[in-house]
Structures are given as structure tokens and as C-alpha cells.
Amino acid sequence: MSKKIIVIGAGVIGLSTALECQMRGxxxxxxxxxxxxxxxxxxxxxxxxxxxxxxEDPDDFFTLCLSSLRLFSKWKDLVMTESNHSFEYTTSGTVHAYFHEADMLKIEMRMNWQKKFQVKAEKLTAKQIRTLEPSLSQDAVAGLYxxxxxxxxxxxxxxxxxxxCENIGVTIHENCGKVMLENELERCTVKDEHGNRYSGDIIVLCSGAWSNEWEKYLxxxxxxxxxxxxxxxxxQLDKHLNHIVYTSQGYLVSKANNTLVCGASEDIAGFNTAPTIKGIERLKNWNSQVLPMLRSKAPFSKWAxxxxxxxDGFPFIGHHPNSENxxxxxxxxxxGIxxxxxxxxxxxxxxxxxxxxVPLEAFAPDRFTY
Ligand SMILES: Cc1cc2nc3c(=O)[nH]c(=O)nc-3n(C[C@H](O)[C@H](O)[C@H](O)COP(=O)(O)OP(=O)(O)OC[C@H]3O[C@@H](n4cnc5c(N)ncnc54)[C@H](O)[C@@H]3O)c2cc1C
Known part of the structure; x- marks a missing residue:
């Protein structure tokens, strides 16, 4: 039976959820x-x-990620077809580079548990790394492909x-301001900052880093x-990377628009989305250690x-314990991507x-409610 679904938040999770639900009628x-x-x-x-x-060793989160990776090829075809909008999607593979002899043990441990999931992985010597990625620093001692x-x-x-979403009939309202539950859970009605009310059979909360604001209502x-x-x-670099280059301190990836994207910091700054000089300097230093050709370069764009x-590092996916709606x-x-x-x-x-x-117990929304 067709249901009326209200999705809160139009990031990648809200948009994908809206698309899949509308596709199903x-x-x-x-x-x-x-x-x-x-x-x-x-x-x-x-x-x-x-x-x-x-x-670390595989857990339910790894299973979730692996299942998603294996859905991606079909999913991106669907998104491109329904949108009539192409986007860069590259099965480049990753060169995961290690810089210390002590990391050899980590490589073995990773490969051992990943084997159980039929993960394709190859151990790389320093020479093989540079065959795959000639611009990478001589300091890389080993790697995984x-x-x-x-x-x-x-x-x-x-x-x-x-x-x-637009093409298949999802109704999208942007610039709503904060949307919040209007009354008790079962009524399935939300109100935006302009006083507009929306009622449905089911509410789906996809509000990213702001989800904690719903605690008091739920x-x-x-x-x-x-x-x-x-x-x-x-x-404006002379060379590009053939693969994602992943390291313990960050990653570097060439995009089809001839840019090289390098990320990313992890810092606590409340809801401030401005990049800082310190944060970007740290990235720049690491980038130029991994790719010596960046030593004389400065990034043309910075964002956060x-x-x-x-x-616990796991998402919240599932029903509210007191409401199927x-x-x-x-x-x-x-x-999230x-x-x-x-x-x-x-x-x-x-x-x-x-x-x-996939099993959802580890992602239960009430796992922190005692
Ligand atoms: C620098 C950086 C690099 C990353 N790189 C990767 C990567 O390479 N691969 C990967 O998989 N992930 C990556 N991530 C993580 C990924 O971006 C997130 O996990 C993902 O975007 C989360 O999606 P979301 O839809 O939950 O959140 P968001 O994109 O933040 O969307 C949430 C939306 O909800 C809206 N919202 C919030 N509260 C309300 C409300 N009350 N009413 C209405 N709307 C509301 C917000 O305005 C927002 O638009 C990266 C993140 C960053 C910051």
C-alpha cells in the first residue's frame, strides 16, 4: 500500500531515501x-x-558499508537515468600507502580478515606502489591495492x-528553516519555521549533524x-593520480575536472563550517610529504x-522504539556518500x-536510551 512519507533533511541520505521510496510507489x-x-x-x-x-576487525558497520559498495554500480546508473544528469563515478581502485616498517603487521592483519569477505586486495612492495603511482613519495615502504x-x-x-527526485515526483521544499515535530509522535505532523504543517504516515529523520536537536521531541x-x-x-598540476591514494593521515584523489582533492581533518568546532589556517596547513604539510610535487603548490580551494x-561511530537506522511511523x-x-x-x-x-x-541491531535508535 502506498504511504505518505515526510523526509526531514535533503543531504545525500534524505535525497537517496526520498528517491528510493518514491520509486517504490x-x-x-x-x-x-x-x-x-x-x-x-x-x-x-x-x-x-x-x-x-x-x-579493525569486521563488524556490522563493515557489512553495511560493503553491501552499499556492491549496490553502487546499479544505483549510480539509476540516479543518472532518472535525473538525466551524469556525474563522475570512477572505479579507480585505491593504493593504500604505508610509511613505516612497523605497518607491515597491520597490512597482514587487514588482509586476513578482509579475505573472509572476498575483498580483493593485493599487497604492494615499495617498487610496485611507484609503478602504480609514479608521483608518490619514495618514503612509502609498502601498501595495499x-x-x-x-x-x-x-x-x-x-x-x-x-x-x-524532482523528475519522479518527490515534492521538495527548500529553505524551510528548522522543521520540527508538531505534537506527539503518532500524529506524524511536522511544522517548519514559516508555520507550514506537513502530515504523513511516516516521518524519516535524515538531518545529519543536527539530529540531536530531535532528542527532546522523541x-x-x-x-x-x-x-x-x-x-x-x-x-594546474602536471600529473594526476591514477588511483585514490589513502594514508593514515588523509587521502588524495584526482578528479576528472583536473583537480586533486585532499582531505580531511577531524576537528571539534561546534557547527562552524569555516576552514582554518591551522587545519589547511596541516593538510598541506602531509600532502607534500605524500606527493613531493605539491611542495611548491598551494591549494586553490578550501572548504569544510x-x-x-x-x-559509538555507528549510524542510527531503524524505527523509533515506540512508533513504527x-x-x-x-x-x-x-x-554517508x-x-x-x-x-x-x-x-x-x-x-x-x-x-x-542487513542486520540492524547495532544501529538501533534506542541503544543509548537506558
Ligand atoms: C570534508 C568531508 C569529506 C567527506 N568525504 C566523504 C567521502 O569521501 N565518502 C563518504 O562516504 N563520506 C564522506 N564524508 C561524510 C559524508 O559527507 C556524510 O556522512 C554525509 O554527507 C551525511 O549525509 P547526511 O544527509 O546525513 O547529512 P547532511 O549532508 O549534513 O544533510 C543533512 C541535511 O539536513 C538538514 N537539516 C538538519 N536539520 C533539519 C531540520 N530540523 N529541518 C530541516 N532540515 C534539516 C540540513 O540542512 C542538511 O542539509 C565527508 C564529509 C566531509 C565533511
Whole structure:
């Protein structure tokens, strides 16, 4: 049966969720405080890189990320088709470079647990690293090659998602100001800052780093907080990277528009999205150690966004414990772009009363409420 769904927040998670739910025949209203994609999602580097990102032993979060990576190829085709808007999506693979002999053990440990998930990974010698990436510093002593990791150009992906939503009939309201629950949970009515009310069968909360503001309305502990990511880009370089280059201190990735994007810091600055001199200098120093050709260069562009971090690093995905009509999809921290297709699919399944394709216990919205 078709349901009326109110999605709060039009970042990558809200837009993807709206798209998937509308595609399945539901009626979606998407409410955004400012502009679609105007916060963390538009600031992202666009890496789809779970094998590089997750160092520890596999857990439910890794399973979630892996499932999403494997959905991405079909998902991006769908987004491009429905939007009629192409965006850069590159299955470049990643060269994960290590700079200390002591890291050799880490490489072995990673490969061991990743093998169990059929992750394609190859160990690289220093020589092999430089065959794959000739511009990389001589200081890289070993590495891992992950051919399945990919990246996309996030600003264009967000535009495509928005267009796809519009084309298939999602009603999008931007510049609503803060949208909040109007009365008790079961009534499923929200109100925006201009006094407009919207009612539906189901509310989906996709409000990123701002999700904690809903605590008092939902009678639930939602420990989501902003972690600023500062990031920069270089242009007019003679050489480009063939792969994502990932290191313990950051990543570097060449984009089709001939820029090299390098990120990103993790700092606590409340809701301040301005990059700082200190933050960018730190990135510049590390970038020029990894890629000596950057020593004489300065980034032409610097920006920052607020990652929605959670107390345990896992997102909140699932029903409110006291209401089937309220669904959480927030707190995706460093991997919201990667997790967009799987989150959209899980939420649409929950809307339809189906079981999620991946275990959700670890992401339960009431896990911090005692
Ligand atoms: C520098 C940087 C680099 C990154 N790189 C990557 C990467 O390479 N790969 C990757 O997978 N992830 C990356 N991330 C993380 C990724 O960007 C986030 O996980 C993702 O964008 C979160 O999406 P979201 O939709 O939850 O949040 P957002 O994009 O922040 O969207 C939330 C939206 O909700 C709106 N909102 C909030 N409250 C309300 C309200 N009450 N009413 C109405 N609207 C509301 C906000 O205005 C906002 O537009 C990066 C992040 C940063 C900052």
C-alpha cells in the first residue's frame, strides 16, 4: 500500500531515501532547512572506500558499508537515468600507502580478515606502489591495492539525486528553516519555521549533524554531534593520480575536472563550517610529504563540512522504539556518500514492513536510551 512519507533533511541520505521510496510507489515530501546538498554531503570527497576506511576487525558497520559498495554500480546508473544528469563515478581502485616498517603487521592483519569477505586486495612492495603511482613519495615502504574501491564527484552526485527526485515526483521544499515535530509522535505532523504543517504516515529523520536537536521531541538519547572535516583542492598540476591514494593521515584523489582533492581533518568546532589556517596547513604539510610535487603548490580551494558523528561511530537506522511511523537514518559520520544506496533501501524496506537486508541491531535508535 502506498504511504505518505515526510523526509526531514535533503543531504545525500534524505535525497537517496526520498528517491528510493518514491520509486517504490510512495508519495514523498522532502523538507530541507536550507539548500539540497548544502551541508556535509556537498563537501564530501566522494570516496567509496570501506576497505581503506575500516581498519579493525569486521563488524556490522563493515557489512553495511560493503553491501552499499556492491549496490553502487546499479544505483549510480539509476540516479543518472532518472535525473538525466551524469556525474563522475570512477572505479579507480585505491593504493593504500604505508610509511613505516612497523605497518607491515597491520597490512597482514587487514588482509586476513578482509579475505573472509572476498575483498580483493593485493599487497604492494615499495617498487610496485611507484609503478602504480609514479608521483608518490619514495618514503612509502609498502601498501595495499584495493581494485574495487571507487570515487565519485559529490557535488554532481547531489545535483543528480535532487533532479532524479524532482523528475519522479518527490515534492521538495527548500529553505524551510528548522522543521520540527508538531505534537506527539503518532500524529506524524511536522511544522517548519514559516508555520507550514506537513502530515504523513511516516516521518524519516535524515538531518545529519543536527539530529540531536530531535532528542527532546522523541524522548530518546540521540548522541549525534558535528565533527568538522576540512578539505582542499589543487589545480594546474602536471600529473594526476591514477588511483585514490589513502594514508593514515588523509587521502588524495584526482578528479576528472583536473583537480586533486585532499582531505580531511577531524576537528571539534561546534557547527562552524569555516576552514582554518591551522587545519589547511596541516593538510598541506602531509600532502607534500605524500606527493613531493605539491611542495611548491598551494591549494586553490578550501572548504569544510560537518560530519554527523555518533557516540559509538555507528549510524542510527531503524524505527523509533515506540512508533513504527518514525524512522531514523542519520549519523553516517565519514561514510554517508558510500552508505547512501543501502540506507535508502533499508528505509524503504522498513516503510513497507519488510525485514532489512542487513542486520540492524547495532544501529538501533534506542541503544543509548537506558
Ligand atoms: C570534508 C568531508 C569529506 C567527506 N568525504 C566523504 C567521502 O569521501 N565518502 C563518504 O562516504 N563520506 C564522506 N564524508 C561524510 C559524508 O559527507 C556524510 O556522512 C554525509 O554527507 C551525511 O549525509 P547526511 O544527509 O546525513 O547529512 P547532511 O549532508 O549534513 O544533510 C543533512 C541535511 O539536513 C538538514 N537539516 C538538519 N536539520 C533539519 C531540520 N530540523 N529541518 C530541516 N532540515 C534539516 C540540513 O540542512 C542538511 O542539509 C565527508 C564529509 C566531509 C565533511
Amino acid at each position: 510512495h508519495e514523498v515530501i522532502l523538507l530541507e532547512k536550507g539548500k539540497c546538498g548544502g551541508q556535509a554531503s556537498g563537501a564530501a570527497a566522494g570516496l567509496l572506500a570501506p576497505f581503506s576506511e575500516i581498519e 584495493y581494485p574495487e574501491e571507487s570515487h565519485l564527484y559529490a557535488p554532481d552526485y547531489l545535483i543528480a539525486l535532487e533532479k532524479a 524522548n530518546l538519547a540521540i548522541p549525534v554531534f558535528p565533527i568538522r572535516g576540512q578539505i582542499c583542492a589543487y589545480d 563540512g560537518l560530519r554527523p558523528a555518533t557516540q 518514525f524512522i531514523f537514518a542519520c549519523g553516517h559520520y565519514r561514510n 558510500l552508505l547512501s544506496p543501502i540506507t535508502a533501501n533499508i528505509v524503504a524496506d522498513l516503510v513497507e514492513g519488510k525485514k532489512s537486508v
